[in-house]
Amino acid sequence: MARFPSNFLWGGATSAAQLEGGRCEDGKGLSHLDYVYYRGPKIPCNFMLKKDFKKAKAEEATLNFPNRRGIDFYHHYKEDIALFGELGFKSFRMSISWTRLFPTGLEETPDPKGVQFYHDVFAELHKYNIEPLVTMIHYELPIIFVEKYDGWVSKEVIPHCFRYLKFIIDEYKNEVKYWLTFNEINMVTAVPWLGGGIILDRYDDFEVPKGFRPFGNLPADMAKRWDNAAHQALHHQFIASAMIVKYAHEHAPQCLIGNMFNLHHLYPETPSPADAYRAHEETEFNLFFCDVMAGGAYPAWIKTYYKRHNINIEWYEGYEEILKDGAVDFISLSYYLSSVVTADPARQERIGSFIRMLKNPYLPDSEFGWQVDPTALRISLNELRDRFHKPIFIVENGLGAFETPDEEGKIHDDYRVAYLRSHIEAIALAIEDGVDVMGYTPWGCIDLVSCSLVSMSKRYGFIYVDADDEGNGTYKRLKKDSFDWYKKVIATNGEDLT
Numbered sequence: 001m002a003r004f005p006s007n008f009l010w011g012g013a014t015s016a017a018q019l020e021g022g023r024c025e026d027g028k029g030l031s032h033l034d035y036v037y038y039r040g041p042k043i044p045c046n047f048m049l050k051k052d053f054k055k056a057k058a059e060e061a062t063l064n065f066p067n068r069r070g071i072d073f074y075h076h077y078k079e080d081i082a083l084f085g086e087l088g089f090k091s092f093r094m095s096i097s098w099t100r101l102f103p104t105g106l107e108e109t110p111d112p113k114g115v116q117f118y119h120d121v122f123a124e125l126h127k128y129n130i131e132p133l134v135t136m137i138h139y140e141l142p143i144i145f146v147e148k149y150d151g152w153v154s155k156e157v158i159p160h161c162f163r164y165l166k167f168i169i170d171e172y173k174n175e176v177k178y179w180l181t182f183n184e185i186n187m188v189t190a191v192p193w194l195g196g197g198i199i200l201d202r203y204d205d206f207e208v209p210k211g212f213r214p215f216g217n218l219p220a221d222m223a224k225r226w227d228n229a230a231h232q233a234l235h236h237q238f239i240a241s242a243m244i245v246k247y248a249h250e251h252a253p254q255c256l257i258g259n260m261f262n263l264h265h266l267y268p269e270t271p272s273p274a275d276a277y278r279a280h281e282e283t284e285f286n287l288f289f290c291d292v293m294a295g296g297a298y299p300a301w302i303k304t305y306y307k308r309h310n311i312n313i314e315w316y317e318g319y320e321e322i323l324k325d326g327a328v329d330f331i332s333l334s335y336y337l338s339s340v341v342t343a344d345p346a347r348q349e350r351i352g353s354f355i356r357m358l359k360n361p362y363l364p365d366s367e368f369g370w371q372v373d374p375t376a377l378r379i380s381l382n383e384l385r386d387r388f389h390k391p392i393f394i395v396e397n398g399l400g401a402f403e404t405p406d407e408e409g410k411i412h413d414d415y416r417v418a419y420l421r422s423h424i425e426a427i428a429l430a431i432e433d434g435v436d437v438m439g440y441t442p443w444g445c446i447d448l449v450s451c452s453l454v455s456m457s458k459r460y461g462f463i464y465v466d467a468d469d470e471g472n473g474t475y476k477r478l479k480k481d482s483f484d485w486y487k488k489v490i491a492t493n494g495e496d497l498t
């Protein structure tokens with residue numbers, strides 16, 4: 001019997017902010033990730049402090065902003081989509097850039113050039129029988145909402161966002177069947193700048209502690225304020241998401257809408273009940289995002305959690321009804337790694353709602369320290385099936401690595417093939433377990449700008465792009481060894497993984 005259904009959506013995933021480039025062309029406006037400047041090939045840039053933002057504005061002409069260049073898909077999309085066609089993609093995950101349509105985010109009507117660009121991209125995809133899978137918001141917030149508001153903490157963002165969301169559904173509903181609302185919505189509580197455009201020290205004059213690490217040691221009162229702001233922002237994103245799901249169900253019933261969250265599988269460090277409870281608590285927290293978006297309601301326990309952590313949400317008027325009417329059709333997720341947690345407070349650090357992970361002695365690490373664990377994906381897929389009873393789309397997974405072509409211009413990325421093979425095996429087993437998996441779109445199918453490092457050096461693609469962190473290079477596309485391998489996987493519908 002075939003291991004994957006015949007309509008399984010094999011493909012690849014990208015986002016506008018990291019891929020498109022052409023950031024200031026044809027009237028396009030700038031969004032929050034366009035202000036993140038490069039600091040080095042291994043330095044995370046997921047957090048924004050007031051002083052960094054000031055610097056980004058003041059030195060805009062000279063700083064290096066890799067997201068503004070992406071890989072210039074804006075001018076290369078025909079060539080890139082032809083390569084996806086050659087790979088045999090059934091689906092291509094991309095996002096629409098809010099600021100290409102509504103340059104400041106405040107306009108009442110969209111820019112026609114931006115609107116046409118996405119019609120052209122969708123037409124090109126359909127030429128190769130590739131279904132677009134569109135993320136409505138993939139880490140993008142027009143910059144005015146950072147400067148004049150407080151990112152997604154402000155409920156004023158909702159009507160502007162809804163105008164954009166309503167427009168894209170009305171305009172593209174006959175070209176795009178599969179949609180996701182917010183990319184990795186849970187990241188707003190872990191990385192509030194990235195997910196919500198929230199400047200970390202907006203309310204404090206934050207002295208960066210010695211040895212400050214992004215997922216490290218925030219002063220306690222700041223962590224508390226941050227947690228509050230992040231959960232308020234999350235609430236507003238839940239509302240915007242539910243509003244557009246309801247609208248699409250009424251006006252575009254041919255479309256299917258999913259949520260998107262970062263799946264974080266957790267193991268207790270030991271069999272001690274205390275460690276087991278910590279793992280349970282963190283797992284519940286990870287699944288809470290789906291409880292709201294797929295279940296249509298905040299779970300009872302989260303209000304106790306908010307009380308315990310002194311989180312005071314200003315509830316949006318009528319939110320219970322809005323969430324109930326806006327439950328998604330399917331669940332989608334990104335999955336890269338699993339973590340180990342301990343109940344020992346001395347060995348764990350929490351920032352906002354993110355727990356720092358411990359090393360798992362049974363798992364290998366990627367060269368960026370991400371622990372490779374296909375079995376956790378199988379376990380989680382089974383758990384998601386039992387909890388939500390909805391189809392699941394794995395819309396991100398993959399291995400980031402430093403890569404340069406050899407003298408013959410080849411990239412022998414057998415490590416990527418091994419990573420993907422093991423995860424596809426795990427998905428096949430989950431399907432055998434009875435999980436309804438709709439498709440698989442590995443991240444960064446063509447090299448693009450890394451989200452955490454804002455660099456080109458961390459690469460995920462089947463296709464290499466000749467561009468470096470400074471934007472030097474020919475931007476030529478080269479097939480890596482994994483290209484032919486993935487092409488065969490798709491051609492055999494996942495039967496031949498050799």
Ligand code: BG6
Pocket residue numbers: 015018183184262334396400443449450451452453458
């Ligand atoms: C996911 C994001 O978190 O991980 C992507 O949705 C991101 O935007 C991907 O690029 C990989 O992360 P990174 O930091 O390696 O690019």
